[in-house]
Each structure stands twice: as structure tokens, then as C-alpha cells.
Amino acid sequence: MFITFEGIDGAGKSTHIAAVAERLRTAGREVVLSREPGGTELAETLRELVLHRPMDALTEALLIFAGRRDHLRQLIEPALARGAAVVCDRFTDATFAYQGGGRGFDLGVLETLEGWVQQGRQPDLTLWFDLPPEIAAGRLAGARVPDRFEQQPLEFFRRVAAGYAARAQAQPSRFARIDASGERDAVWRQVEAALRERGL
Ligand code: TYD
Numbered sequence: 042m043f044i045t046f047e048g049i050d051g052a053g054k055s056t057h058i059a060a061v062a063e064r065l066r067t068a069g070r071e072v073v074l075s076r077e078p079g080g081t082e083l084a085e086t087l088r089e090l091v092l093h094r095p096m097d098a099l100t101e102a103l104l105i106f107a108g109r110r111d112h113l114r115q116l117i118e119p120a121l122a123r124g125a126a127v128v129c130d131r132f133t134d135a136t137f138a139y140q141g142g143g144r145g146f147d148l149g150v151l152e153t154l155e156g157w158v159q160q161g162r163q164p165d166l167t168l169w170f171d172l173p174p175e176i177a178a179g180r181l182a183g184a185r186v187p188d189r190f191e192q193q194p195l196e197f198f199r200r201v202a203a204g205y206a207a208r209a210q211a212q213p214s215r216f217a218r219i220d221a222s223g224e225r226d227a228v229w230r231q232v233e234a235a236l237r238e239r240g241l
Contacts, residue, residue: 042070042121042126042127042165042166042241043117043121043126043127043129043162043163043164043165043166044061044126044127044128044129044164044165044166044167044168045128045129045130045131045132045134045164045166045167045168046058046061046128046129046130046131046167046168046170047131047132047134047135047138047167047168047169047170047205048169048170048171048172048205048219048221049138049172049174049177049198049201049202049205050177050181050190050191050198051172051176051177051178051179051180051181052170052171052172052177052221053170053172053180053221053225053228054130054168054170054221055130056225057168057170057228057229057232058074058128058130059074060229060232061128061168061232061236062074062128064233064236064241065126065128065241068241070125070126071120071123071124071125071126072125072126072127072128073116073117073120073125073126073127073128074128074129075112075116075117075127075128075129075130076129076130076131077105077108077109077112077129077130077131077132077135078091078092078104078105078108078109078131079108079112080108080112080116080117080129081108081111081112081115081116083108083111083115084107084108084109084111084112087104087105087107087108088108090104091104091105091108091189092188092189092190093188093189095189098140098144098145098146099146099150101140101144101146102136102140102146102150102151102154103154105136105140106136106154106155106157106158109132109133109158109159110158113158113159113162117129117162118162129164132164132167133155133159133163134167134169134205134208136151136155137151137204137205137207137208138201138202138204138205138208139190139201139204141204142200142201142202142203142204142205142207143190143193143197143198143200143201143204145200163212163215164215165215165239166215166217166235166236166239166241167209167215167216167217168217168219168232168235169205169209169216169217169218169219170219170221170228171202171205171206171218171219171220171221172220172221172222173202173222174195174198174199174201174202175195176222177198178195178198217231217235217238219231219232219235
């Protein structure tokens with residue numbers, strides 16, 4: 042079982058990621074918790090570059106997919122092969138949303154890279170924390186030093202949100218849309234319902 046968490050910055054997925062991992066562990070599963078960009082030593086090094094160094098959109102996409110390749114080979118595929126659940130904070134949908142939607146980068150190129158790097162591997166379940174960009178921006182304001190993405194204007198996050206919506210529409214069976222605008226408990230109830238629906 043490969044579960045990913047997605048949504049624009051400020052959508053509030055972090056606490057729920059830990060809670061999902063805890064729930065699966067309590068049910069007796071081995072859980073591997075990870076994130077992207079990152080997840081292995083090499084991919085975490087690439088993450089630092091992607092989040093903090095200026096670069097053009099193709100370089101950014103290539104570094105993200107290079108990290109993803111390492112992450113899949115070193116961590117995700119071995120974990121899935123031994124029957125562990127992999128819970129990952131962001132994956133390829135973020136590339137389609139941020140690089141594709143936000144940056145306006147060629148979706149066809151992203152699809153090619155996705156095919157090369159993933160060899161057909163997709164998450165079994167993607168919890169998509171959907172929240173209007175205006176609300177997410179308000180939650181983020183002043184919270185921490187922004188990275189290259191968090192510095193972007195509201196218009197960028199509108200395009201990212203549209204990128205997520207397009208991906209969810211194209212692959213509806215793996216997506217569970219979570220309305221992330223409510224209180225934490227209300228959001229958690231939706232997350233639990235999505236897990237239960239899949240026998241988790
Ligand atoms: P995030 O997990 O939100 O890190 P943090 O919570 O520590 O800020 O991800 C970092 C940023 O990377 C986020 O703004 C989204 C961006 N990102 C992409 O642009 N493309 C990708 O493929 C991924 C996985 C993330």
C-alpha cells in the first residue's frame with residue numbers, strides 16, 4: 042500500500058500524515074514514512090538545491106525526478122516489496138501541480154519523465170488536501186522562512202490548485218479529496234473515511 046499526501050502549501054497535511062502512520066502501525070503494519078522532494082540521502086541533497094537555489098523549470102523538473110528515481114529504488118520499492126505501507130508527504134502529483142500548473146512547464150515532458158522514472162508505479166491512494174489558495178496563504182503567513190515555492194504569489198498557488206484538480210479528475214480512482222477548510226477534527230474524519238473505504 043502506497044499512500045501519498047498532496048495539497049498546496051498551507052493546506053495542513055502534516056499532522057494528518059503522522060496520524061495516518063500511527064493508525065496503520067496500530068493495525069499491525071510496518072509503516073515507512075517519507076517525503077518528496079527527498080526521502081533518501083541523495084534525494085534530500087537534491088531537495089536542498091530545488092528549494093533554495095535559483096534554476097530554470099526544466100532543471101527543477103529533472104532534479105525532482107532524479108531524486109524520485111533514487112527514492113523509488115532505495116526506499117519505496119523495497120518497502121512495498123516486503124509488504125510495508127509507504128506513507129509519503131507529496132509525490133508526482135506535486136510535480137504536475139507545481140512545475141506543470143504553477144510554473145507552466147510542459148505536461149508532456151513531465152509525463153515522459155514520470156514514465157521513465159516510475160515504470161508504471163503510482164500511489165494506491167492519494168489524499169488530496171483541497172483548500173482555497175487565499176485561506177492557505179493566510180495560514181502560512183509569518184509561519185516560517187519561506188522557500189522558493191512558498192514565496193510565490195497567490196496567482197501561482199491558484200495554478201497549482203488547478204493542477205491538482207486536473208490530476209484528480211484524470212485519475213479519480215486513486216484520489217480522495219479532503220476538504221481541508223474545516224477544523225482539524227473535521228478534516229481527520231474525512232481522512233479516516235477515505236482509509237476505511239479502502240479497508241485501512
Ligand atoms: P513540503 O513537503 O511542503 O515541504 P515543507 O512543508 O517542509 O515546506 O514541500 C516543499 C515544496 O516543494 C512545496 O512548496 C512543494 C514543492 N514541490 C514541487 O514543487 N514539486 C514536487 O514535485 C514536490 C514533491 C514538491
